[in-house]
Amino acid sequence: MRRAILFSLITIIWLAFLSIGECQCRYVEELVPYIPSPQSVHLKLHESDGTSYVNVSIRFSDGGFGVSDWGETRRDGNEIWVNSEIWEWTGPSIQIMITVSNTYNLGRLEGGDYTFTFMCWNYQVKTLDFTVAAVDVPTIDLDNNGFIDIVDLAIAARACGSRHGSMNWNPIADVNEDGIVNVEDLTQISFHFGETW
Numbered sequence: 001m002r003r004a005i006l007f008s009l010i011t012i013i014w015l016a017f018l019s020i021g022e023c024q025c026r027y028v029e030e031l032v033p034y035i036p037s038p039q040s041v042h043l044k045l046h047e048s049d050g051t052s053y054v055n056v057s058i059r060f061s062d063g064g065f066g067v068s069d070w071g072e073t074r075r076d077g078n079e080i081w082v083n084s085e086i087w088e089w090t091g092p093s094i095q096i097m098i099t100v101s102n103t104y105n106l107g108r109l110e111g112g113d114y115t116f117t118f119m120c121w122n123y124q125v126k127t128l129d130f131t132v133a134a135v136d137v138p139t140i141d142l143d144n145n146g147f148i149d150i151v152d153l154a155i156a157a158r159a160c161g162s163r164h165g166s167m168n169w170n171p172i173a174d175v176n177e178d179g180i181v182n183v184e185d186l187t188q189i190s191f192h193f194g195e196t197w
């Protein structure tokens with residue numbers, strides 16, 4: 001009888017111990033990997049001086065989230081992607097909506113259709129399809145030798161300020177075909193300086 005009571009007591013203590021353990025696990029405070037919903041992620045493309053950028057902004061419901069790594073841009077053909085690492089703090093956090101953002105420089109893309117994919121922990125979160133207008137490089141290779149260099153700039157400089165009928169008018173120097181050779185044409189040539197195709 002005494003042995004049965006002792007056994008029962010040990011069992012009760014052991015179950016109580018397990019119960020406390022489970023309780024502690026349930027309320028453990030730690031950082032865990034988190035994948036945002038597509039609805040909370042906004043992708044926006046913008047171009048500047050021929051370079052394409054994608055801005056990614058993520059809206060979090062409270063202050064318990066953080067991005068430890070936005071990831072590097074990767075490219076395979078016309079597919080571009082980034083793989084980020086985002087965490088959630090399971091403990092208490094500031095109850096305020098937070099938006100974080102990062103801008104990825106995609107470089108100078110050739111004309112064509114592209115897809116940008118924002119990934120998190122190797123999971124595809126959201127994609128953005130966009131088109132880059134083709135740049136007609138040969139039109140700024142004024143001497144048509146296969147690369148843009150100081151000679152092309154010199155040809156445009158000699159015609160600078162001229163219009164149709166001017167003594168120094170040179171139609172090939174009017175890169176943007178607006179009827180005048182000026183700093184805009186020189187700027188376009190300078191922008192592609194050093195390029196070959």
Ligand SMILES: [Ca+2]
Nearest residue numbers: 141143145147
């Ligand atoms: Ca040239």
Ligand SMILES: [Ca+2]
Nearest residue numbers: 174176178180
């Ligand atoms: Ca022009």
